Amino acid sequence: MNRSITLVGVAALIAMSTSSFANEHGASKARADAPSTEVAWTPETLALIRSGNAQKGSQLANEQMCASCHGHAGIAQSNNWPSLAGQRAEYTYKMLQDYKNGSRNTYPLMTVLAKPMSDQDMADIAAFYASFKLPPVPVGTVIDKALADKAELLVMKGDGNRLLAPCMSCHGYKGEGNVVDVPAMAGQTPEYFIRTMQDYKTGKRSNDVYSRMRLMAHSLSDQEIIELANYYANLTQ
Numbered sequence: 001m002n003r004s005i006t007l008v009g010v011a012a013l014i015a016m017s018t019s020s021f022a023n024e025h026g027a028s029k030a031r032a033d034a035p036s037t038e039v040a041w042t043p044e045t046l047a048l049i050r051s052g053n054a055q056k057g058s059q060l061a062n063e064q065m066c067a068s069c070h071g072h073a074g075i076a077q078s079n080n081w082p083s084l085a086g087q088r089a090e091y092t093y094k095m096l097q098d099y100k101n102g103s104r105n106t107y108p109l110m111t112v113l114a115k116p117m118s119d120q121d122m123a124d125i126a127a128f129y130a131s132f133k134l135p136p137v138p139v140g141t142v143i144d145k146a147l148a149d150k151a152e153l154l155v156m157k158g159d160g161n162r163l164l165a166p167c168m169s170c171h172g173y174k175g176e177g178n179v180v181d182v183p184a185m186a187g188q189t190p191e192y193f194i195r196t197m198q199d200y201k202t203g204k205r206s207n208d209v210y211s212r213m214r215l216m217a218h219s220l221s222d223q224e225i226i227e228l229a230n231y232y233a234n235l236t237q
């Protein structure tokens with residue numbers, strides 16, 4: 001009961017200032033006044049992303065050696081790195097912008113790589129990765145089916161006591177993502193999934209508009225995050 005009251009309080013704070021959450025919880029103080037992203041979903045931005053040229057994106061990805069970590073077809077080489085295959089172009093575009101301007105500062109190398117990219121480069125790269133199907137179960141991952149099954153309730157129904165909306169209400173029944181900036185997660189590498197959820201939980205990752213994921217992650221236990229990682233890694237199309 002106390003917990004729900006606290007969360008309602010936090011939700012109200014966030015309604016006033018989308019960036020206050022991390023500060024309230026003592027994390028990311030330096031970014032307390034910064035917006036979670038500089039990307040605005042204007043018709044111009046959406047049109048730019050739609051104009052992305054996958055072939056040019058493929059060339060850029062080759063030149064920059066993105067494949068050395070994210071794989072030639074966007075399927076990560078290690079479960080520590082995210083797969084990008086089949087990801088929604090808007091989300092990939094937003095991540096590259098967020099790394100470039102420091103809104104997402106969870107991995108310095110991605111910031112270094114995104115810095116020289118133009119808006120058009122990002123749209124082209126986003127189109128390239130969006131042109132693949134979503135990944136199969138990550139190579140070398142042994143899915144714990146019992147853990148994955150435990151996550152199903154949270155994914156499908158959420159938890160009213162903790163004001164947790166079902167994951168699928170935003171991320172889709174099949175983990176396929178949603179308009180505009182909600183990423184696909186089917187077949188996502190579990191180690192990366194767990195790390196980024198922990199980053200939302202501590203506020204180290206704070207580029208989610210309206211704190212949508214920080215709020216979710218803050219209410220989840222470490223064990224639930226592991227269960228969810230197993231669930232999504234095993235959820236193939």
Ligand code: HEC
Pocket residue numbers: 061064065066067068069070080081082083084092095096106107109110113125183196
């Ligand atoms: C040395 C390995 C490495 C290389 C090379 C690399 N990446 Fe990454 N990339 C990562 C890691 C690790 C992350 C997750 C970091 C984090 O937690 O923020 C990431 C994250 C991303 C994300 C966000 C994924 C998500 O699901 O949120 C995108 C998009 C991305 N990289 C695109 C690229 C592109 C495009 C290139 C080439 C220009 C590239 N990466 C090169 C390791 C790499």
Ligand code: HEC
Pocket residue numbers: 082094154155165166167168169170171181182183185193196197207208209212213216228
């Ligand atoms: C209210 C809508 C909403 C709900 C409900 C929601 N998410 Fe999200 N999720 C988002 C958005 C939007 C993003 C992208 C945020 C950003 O820009 O960083 C995201 C990002 C993520 C990411 C990062 C993906 C990546 O590639 O880095 C993970 C993991 C994730 N969500 C897991 C979950 C899980 C697990 C649940 C259920 C417990 C859940 N989400 C419920 C909206 C939602």
